[in-house]
Amino acid sequence: MPLLLIKMINKSRGKILGVLALFLVMVWYSIYREDSFYFPVQENKTTCPLGEVERKAAQLIGNYTRDHPLFLQLKDYFWVKTPSLYELPYGTKGSEDVLLRLLSITHYSLPKSIQRLKCRRCAVVGNGHRLRNSSMGETINTYDVVIRLNNAPVHGYEQDVGSKTTMRLFYPESAHFNPRTENNPDTLLVLVPFKPMDFQWMEAILNDKKRVRKGFWKQPPLIWDANPEQVRILNPYYMEVTAAKLLNLPMKQPRKVKQKPTTGLLAITLALHFCDLVHIAGFGYPDSANKKQTIHYYEQITLKSMAASEHNVSHEAVAIKRMLELGLIKNLTYF
Structure with missing residues (x-):
């Protein structure tokens, strides 16, 4: 057997x-x-698609160029040769005096760690609900440049949104009350100016002058502990490109019908002008019929809160989908 x-x-x-x-x-x-x-992201570490973003962006953005500086510089306002054509948010016409004082205490350059990169791989992190439970944090941290928006928190959400912040775009009403808590020590704090009062708020904060309290739709921080060397003023040129070229908005609109791009779409536009690879995460809003779905990963407000805003989110969604179709950007989350 x-x-x-x-x-x-x-x-x-x-x-x-x-x-x-x-x-x-x-x-x-x-x-x-x-x-x-x-x-x-790992496959992108070996090769860099140099020139690909510029080539594809030129198909979407008329007269696309990378010649404009990202941030405003003092020399351009100390001796003004070409006055701006538009008022804020698309130009600086009428705000030169306060801007001159503000630029004398802030900086405009990119950190050398970014300047020396042969390939700039960028992730633009939106504030959308779809980041919740996404486990995208580790992936987001692998990018050379991570751009975040407004007061979106990092602490407590690292597993989903990462912990690295290269630059954060904000305006006074969206500024985090303590910028040191949700950013890295070397994070660039980039002011997106929508109105002259935004310049005045920043100047008062950095020079410890009497605080500006009127002219805002929501009270911004009266104490804002930030290092002036980390503060940058975004060039309104990029707001103009976002509005005119991506959303086809007129630069001069009737007072009652004003529409403006969101900070998120603006951040993508900015990335398209200095990055060699642009990926996005956390973009997109819930379906308009889903009124109970929260729009952010960190708070409980719903799409209803956008009703009174000056943003056309469906119009912006079309612009982002067009970029995705062209392969100009890639999405790390669903859209």
């Missing part, structure tokens, strides 16, 4: 080894697919 059993095992050995080999191949393939799905 033992001899018969041994003979049967010997005859089946080839089949057993074959099944085992097939099983190991299936396990390897499964792991390989998981890795490629959950870590889409």
Whole structure:
């Protein structure tokens, strides 16, 4: 009986080894697919699509150029050669005096760590609800430049949104009351000026002057502990490009019908003008019929809160989808 059993095992050995080999191949393939799905950034570390963003952006943005500085500089206002054509948020016409004082205490350059990069891989992190439970934090942290918006928190949400912040775009009403708590020590704090009062608020804060209290739709921080060396003033040129070229908005609108781009779409536009790779995460709003779905990953407000805003979110969604179709940007979350 033992001899018969041994003979049967010997005859089946080839089949057993074959099944085992097939099983190991299936396990390897499964792991390989998981890795490629959950870590889409890794493949971009070996090659850099230099020039690809510029080429595709030119298809979407008329007269696309990278010649304009990202941030406003003192020299451009100390000796004004070409006055701005538009008032804020699309130009600086009428705000030159206060801007001159503000630019004398802030900076305009990019950190050397970014300037020396041969390839700038950027992630623009929106504030959308779809980031919640996304586990995208580790992936977001792998990018060279991480751009965040307004007062969106990082602490407590690191697993989903990451912890790295290269620059944060904000305006006074959206400024976090303590910028040191939700940013890295070297984060650039980029003021997006919508109105002259925004310049006055920033100047008063940094020079410790009497605070500006009127002219805001929501009271901004009266104490804002930030290092002036980390503060930048966004060039309104990028707001103009976002409005005129991506949303086809007129630069001069009737007072009752004013529409402005969101900070999120503005951040994508900015990235398209200095990055070699642009990925986005956390963009998109709930369906208009879903009135109970929250719009942010960190608070409970719904789409109803956008009703009185000057933003056309459906119009912006079309612009972002067009960028995705062109391969100009890639999405790390669903849209």
